[in-house]
Amino acid sequence: MAGNGILRTKSVERSIADTDEPGTRLRRNLSAWDLTVFGVTVMVGAGIFTLTARTAGDLAGPSVAIAFVLAGVACGLAALCYAEFASTVPVAGSAYTFSYATFGEFLAWIIGWDLVLEFSVAAAAVSKGWSIYLEELLVSIFGANVSTTIEFGGISADWGSLLLVVTLAVLLTLGTKLSSRFSIVVTTIKVLIILFVIALGIAYITPDNYTPFIPPAAEGEDAGGGVEQSLFSLLAGGSGSVYGGFGLLAGASLVFFAFLGFDIVATTAEETRNPQRDVPRGILGSLAIVTVLYVATSVVIAGMVPYQELSTAAEPEGRKTLATAFSYHGVDWAAHLVSIGAVVGLITVVMVLLLGQQRVLFAMSRDGLLPRGLAKTGRRGTPVRVNVLVTVVVGVAATFFDASQLEEMVNVGTLFAFVLVSAGVIVLRKKRPDLPRGFRVPWVPVIPILAIGVCLWLMVNLTVLTWLRFVLWMAIGVAIYFLYGMRRSVLAREAKETPADAAE
Ligand SMILES: NC(=[NH2+])NCCC[C@H](N)C(=O)O
Numbered sequence: 169m170a171g172n173g174i175l176r177t178k179s180v181e182r183s184i185a186d187t188d189e190p191g192t193r194l195r196r197n198l199s200a201w202d203l204t205v206f207g208v209t210v211m212v213g214a215g216i217f218t219l220t221a222r223t224a225g226d227l228a229g230p231s232v233a234i235a236f237v238l239a240g241v242a243c244g245l246a247a248l249c250y251a252e253f254a255s256t257v258p259v260a261g262s263a264y265t266f267s268y269a270t271f272g273e274f275l276a277w278i279i280g281w282d283l284v285l286e287f288s289v290a291a292a293a294v295s296k297g298w299s300i301y302l303e304e305l306l307v308s309i310f311g312a313n314v315s316t317t318i319e320f321g322g323i324s325a326d327w328g329s330l331l332l333v334v335t336l337a338v339l340l341t342l343g344t345k346l347s348s349r350f351s352i353v354v355t356t357i358k359v360l361i362i363l364f365v366i367a368l369g370i371a372y373i374t375p376d377n378y379t380p381f382i383p384p385a386a387e388g389e390d391a392g393g394g395v396e397q398s399l400f401s402l403l404a405g406g407s408g409s410v411y412g413g414f415g416l417l418a419g420a421s422l423v424f425f426a427f428l429g430f431d432i433v434a435t436t437a438e439e440t441r442n443p444q445r446d447v448p449r450g451i452l453g454s455l456a457i458v459t460v461l462y463v464a465t466s467v468v469i470a471g472m473v474p475y476q477e478l479s480t481a482a483e484p485e486g487r488k489t490l491a492t493a494f495s496y497h498g499v500d501w502a503a504h505l506v507s508i509g510a511v512v513g514l515i516t517v518v519m520v521l522l523l524g525q526q527r528v529l530f531a532m533s534r535d536g537l538l539p540r541g542l543a544k545t546g547r548r549g550t551p552v553r554v555n556v557l558v559t560v561v562v563g564v565a566a567t568f569f570d571a572s573q574l575e576e577m578v579n580v581g582t583l584f585a586f587v588l589v590s591a592g593v594i595v596l597r598k599k600r601p602d603l604p605r606g607f608r609v610p611w612v613p614v615i616p617i618l619a620i621g622v623c624l625w626l627m628v629n630l631t632v633l634t635w636l637r638f639v640l641w642m643a644i645g646v647a648i649y650f651l652y653g654m655r656r657s658v659l660a661r662e663a664k665e666t667p668a669d670a671a672e
Pocket residue numbers: 210211212213214215216286287290294425426427428429430431432517521578582
């Protein structure tokens with residue numbers, strides 16, 4: 169251990185050694201190919217299936233494709249940094265563990281707390297996407313009065329997403345593994361459906377739909393002002409972030425969600441046979457594959473339907489999806505096929521997020537920053553207590569919150585984590601230059617600095633409301649650290665027992 173108080177760090181060697189503690193140990197059996205499939209499995213989800221249409225309709229118009237390119241570039245830069253640290257510090261918890269070794273305990277806690285936000289809220293957000301498509305299917309079978317949301321006393325509750333979260337949580341607690349064979353099947357279906365959308369959709373493109381490519385900024389009530397507008401448009405004195413340049417940027421910050429998941433690949437480093445080589449390959453390979461799919465899909469969808477048709481202003485926000493573009497042309501069988509693909513495909517995304525969440529909380533409680541009892545594994549080798557906690561939180565979020573509000577919260581949390589990770593790469597090159605690295609980011613510090621800049625840029629293009637919530641979440645985290653983790657962490661207790669060591 170080095171450093172004192174909230175700056176104390178946990179050495180990389182120690183972090184690796186900790187994962188061999190009996191009773192809190194995970195199995196090591198994944199390869200680069202598993203990780204690539206895993207990356208595509210978790211990335212292709214609610215983002216491409218629901219956000220593409222909604223972003224075109226509500227924020228960016230046909231320029232949604234540019235929004236995907238911008239977000240993809242940002243993720244590529246951050247992915248390089250993620251790959252370096254994952255190959256340097258191959259232990260569960262990833263960004264969290266990494267910062268424990270570089271920035272010290274306080275920032276590690278902050279990043280861990282931030283990952284908790286990312287994973288649990290993302291699991292809720294993707295469940296909502298699943299529920300939207302489930303409804304589409306149920307309506308096509310049982311007729312228009314079926315809905316996955318019920319209203320009582322002015323509150324609407326989404327039973328579809330709650331059902332999914334609870335079912336998956338039970339499976340995870342029983343020790344169900346997301347076997348790579350099952351992942352490959354589901355991922356194949358999902359990718360085939362996306363290819364199908366692109367291939368069939370091309371036939372319905374009307375070039376006129378691409379003009380205006382960036383629709384003029386909306387005015388008055390439609391502009392989405394106040395807390396619903398992006399922080400950047402507010403600071404720049406704009407009236408809102410619907411269409412126009414501000415809309416495009418806000419769109420990029422929103423569709424960023426569709427790329428998330430490569431960071432989770434990093435959290436499995438502890439279970440990878442050869443993390444030094446395989447983690448970077450898995451991260452970058454899967455990111456490249458989905459970027460191509462997303463940009464093609466958004467070009468096609470924007471060409472199939474006038475963007476005004478995709479606006480959700482008049483209806484519940486979820487209703488505009490990839491299936492909508494086919495319904496618009498009366499090709500209902502294609503719309504149903506897309507819905508089936510989404511209902512099958514989004515299941516694994518939520519499952520992986522719940523697993524990622526479980527791992528981060530597991531690592532944090534192993535370090536004593538959260539009650540250590542949480543990390544106890546049950547008879548089936550799964551952390552039962554962590555699972556129950558996660559299910560309650562995710563279940564409530566999925567049942568009662570709006571999809572885009574959840575997505576934005578995920579984005580702000582993740583972007584913040586990316587900023588810290590990218591900064592961490594620079595710090596680690598200086599402070600511990602000799603650590604073996606399976607993968608090195610080229611042109612350090614240029615790439616990490618660019619990554620930081622782009623991520624901050626996307627952050628300020630999120631809505632004011634999201635920023636307020638994020639600040640609140642972080643404030644709660646800081647309070648928990650000073651009330652609990654600072655005194656109770658494993659390192660803090662050791663420091664008390666051997667004061668000499670702490671002063672090292
Ligand atoms: N690590 C994350 N935040 N993952 C969220 C996964 C979201 C996924 N890209 C989707 O579009 O559904």
